[in-house]
Amino acid sequence: MLKAKKIVILGGGYGGLVTSRKLGKLLREGEAEVTLINKHDYHYIATQLHKTGAGTATDDKITIHIPNLIQTDKIRFKKGVIDSVDFNSQQVHLENGEKVSYDYLLLSLGFEVDTFGIPGVKENAFKIRSFRSTKAIYYHLLHQFEAYKEDRDPSRLTFVVAGAGFTGIEMIGELAEAIPGMCKIYNIPVSETRIINVEASGSVLPGFDQKAIDYTSNYVKKYGIELMTSTKILECTDTAIKLDNGTTLPSRTLIWSGGVRGNTLLEKLGLPIEKSRVKVDRHLRVQGMKNVFCIGDAARFMKNETEALPPTAQVAIQQAELCAPNIIAALRGESLREFQYSHKGTVASIGNTAAVGNVFGFKINGLFAAFMKQVIEARYLFVLGGPTLVIRQFSKLAKPYLKTAPQNK
Ligand SMILES: Cc1cc2nc3c(=O)[nH]c(=O)nc-3n(C[C@H](O)[C@H](O)[C@H](O)COP(=O)(O)OP(=O)(O)OC[C@H]3O[C@@H](n4cnc5c(N)ncnc54)[C@H](O)[C@@H]3O)c2cc1C
Known part of the structure; x- marks a missing residue:
C-alpha cells in the first residue's frame, strides 16, 4: 500500500483555514495526512479587528477555536510558531524545536504591518495586526x-489614527462610536476628547470613487473627527506625534494603519520575494517550486504584467478554494488549474451604521452599505464554518465590553 503523503499548512488565517476545510472534503480516505499549524489555537476574524481595538465587539465574536472549524478526524491541528523551513529536507522547524515533515507545503502566513521606517512608529504606535495587538489598543x-x-493631561484623550485607507477608516468609524461610550462611563465630557485621522495622500480612501470619498469625509467630520489629509507623520514618541506641517500633536495614542506587507518570516526562508511577498505562478505554487504553494497576503500573484492582486480576505479565500484541489492534483500527478480572480466588490465600514463601497459594480453608501458589509462578513463566516458558524457568531451581538469602569484592584 502507498504511504499517505504529508500536506502541511502554515497559518490558520482565511487562506490556511479554507484550504484545510476543502482538503478535508476532497481527499480520499488514507490519501494524505494534513497538518495545520498556527501560532494560536484560535482563528481571529482579521476583517473585524478594528472592533476589538475599539472594544465594540466581544472576544468570542472575533476569535474562534480552530479545532471547531476543521474536521479534526481528517485534519490535525498543531499550535506552534513557525521558525523556519528547510526546503531540501522538506521539514518545517517550529520555535519549540519540533520538526514537521511534509511532501506538500502551503505558506499562508499572512501580513505584517509596514511602518516604512518612520522613527518611533515601530516602538510606540499600536498596530492593527492580530487579535492580541488590537486588544492592546483597547486596554x-x-x-x-x-x-x-x-492628571487631566489632554494628550491622554487625543487619539490619532494614521492612514485613511480602508483599515484606517474602519478604525476611525469604530472609535467615533466607542469613545462617547467610554466618556460616559468615566464621566468625562466628549468635548475633552479628540480623534484625529492623519493621511499622507490628498483624501480619505485613496482609490475609491469621489462619491465614496465625499460621503466618508462628511460622515466622519459630522462625528467630530479631525481629518488631516496631505499630512505625513515624521516621528512618534510615546507622548507626541510630529507632523510634516510643522505641528506636533501631544498624544499617547497612535494607531498605525499606514500599510501592510508580507510576513517578514518569508524573507528569511530564501524564497523568491518581490515587494515583501512570495512570487507565485498561475497555479499558486511558489515560483520554481513544484511542491510548495503560497496564497493570501503572503503571496504576490500578478493580475497582469505590472499589477499584483491586493492583500484582501476576498483574494485569500478564492485562492484557498483553488489551492486545495491543486495540492490534491499535484499529489495525484494530475494537471493543476490556473487561478482566476473574480472581484465581487469592496465595502469599508464607518462604524456600525454606515459604510461605503461597491458590490457587483454598484456604488453604495450609508445604512444599506452597512447592511451589505454584514452580508459580506456572513459570507466569510459561511466559508469558514458553514451556516452553524454564521448563526452562532451573529447571535453574539456586537456589544461593548464596558458597562461600568473597571475597578482598580
Ligand atoms: C482591520 C482590517 C479590516 C479588513 N477588512 C477587510 C475586508 O473588509 N475585506 C477584505 O477582503 N479584506 C479585509 N482585510 C484584509 C484581510 O483581513 C487579509 O487580507 C486576510 O486576513 C489575509 O488572509 P491570510 O490567510 O493570507 O492571512 P492572515 O489572516 O493574516 O492569517 C495568517 C495566519 O498565520 C499565522 N502566523 C503568522 N506567522 C506565524 C508564525 N510564524 N507561526 C505560526 N503562525 C503564524 C497568524 O497568526 C494568522 O493566524 C482587513 C484587514 C484588517 C486588518
Whole structure:
C-alpha cells in the first residue's frame, strides 16, 4: 500500500483555514495526512479587528477555536510558531524545536504591518495586526481614560489614527462610536476628547470613487473627527506625534494603519520575494517550486504584467478554494488549474451604521452599505464554518465590553 503523503499548512488565517476545510472534503480516505499549524489555537476574524481595538465587539465574536472549524478526524491541528523551513529536507522547524515533515507545503502566513521606517512608529504606535495587538489598543484606551481622571493631561484623550485607507477608516468609524461610550462611563465630557485621522495622500480612501470619498469625509467630520489629509507623520514618541506641517500633536495614542506587507518570516526562508511577498505562478505554487504553494497576503500573484492582486480576505479565500484541489492534483500527478480572480466588490465600514463601497459594480453608501458589509462578513463566516458558524457568531451581538469602569484592584 502507498504511504499517505504529508500536506502541511502554515497559518490558520482565511487562506490556511479554507484550504484545510476543502482538503478535508476532497481527499480520499488514507490519501494524505494534513497538518495545520498556527501560532494560536484560535482563528481571529482579521476583517473585524478594528472592533476589538475599539472594544465594540466581544472576544468570542472575533476569535474562534480552530479545532471547531476543521474536521479534526481528517485534519490535525498543531499550535506552534513557525521558525523556519528547510526546503531540501522538506521539514518545517517550529520555535519549540519540533520538526514537521511534509511532501506538500502551503505558506499562508499572512501580513505584517509596514511602518516604512518612520522613527518611533515601530516602538510606540499600536498596530492593527492580530487579535492580541488590537486588544492592546483597547486596554490602552481604557488606561488613558482612567489616568486622565487623575492628571487631566489632554494628550491622554487625543487619539490619532494614521492612514485613511480602508483599515484606517474602519478604525476611525469604530472609535467615533466607542469613545462617547467610554466618556460616559468615566464621566468625562466628549468635548475633552479628540480623534484625529492623519493621511499622507490628498483624501480619505485613496482609490475609491469621489462619491465614496465625499460621503466618508462628511460622515466622519459630522462625528467630530479631525481629518488631516496631505499630512505625513515624521516621528512618534510615546507622548507626541510630529507632523510634516510643522505641528506636533501631544498624544499617547497612535494607531498605525499606514500599510501592510508580507510576513517578514518569508524573507528569511530564501524564497523568491518581490515587494515583501512570495512570487507565485498561475497555479499558486511558489515560483520554481513544484511542491510548495503560497496564497493570501503572503503571496504576490500578478493580475497582469505590472499589477499584483491586493492583500484582501476576498483574494485569500478564492485562492484557498483553488489551492486545495491543486495540492490534491499535484499529489495525484494530475494537471493543476490556473487561478482566476473574480472581484465581487469592496465595502469599508464607518462604524456600525454606515459604510461605503461597491458590490457587483454598484456604488453604495450609508445604512444599506452597512447592511451589505454584514452580508459580506456572513459570507466569510459561511466559508469558514458553514451556516452553524454564521448563526452562532451573529447571535453574539456586537456589544461593548464596558458597562461600568473597571475597578482598580
Ligand atoms: C482591520 C482590517 C479590516 C479588513 N477588512 C477587510 C475586508 O473588509 N475585506 C477584505 O477582503 N479584506 C479585509 N482585510 C484584509 C484581510 O483581513 C487579509 O487580507 C486576510 O486576513 C489575509 O488572509 P491570510 O490567510 O493570507 O492571512 P492572515 O489572516 O493574516 O492569517 C495568517 C495566519 O498565520 C499565522 N502566523 C503568522 N506567522 C506565524 C508564525 N510564524 N507561526 C505560526 N503562525 C503564524 C497568524 O497568526 C494568522 O493566524 C482587513 C484587514 C484588517 C486588518
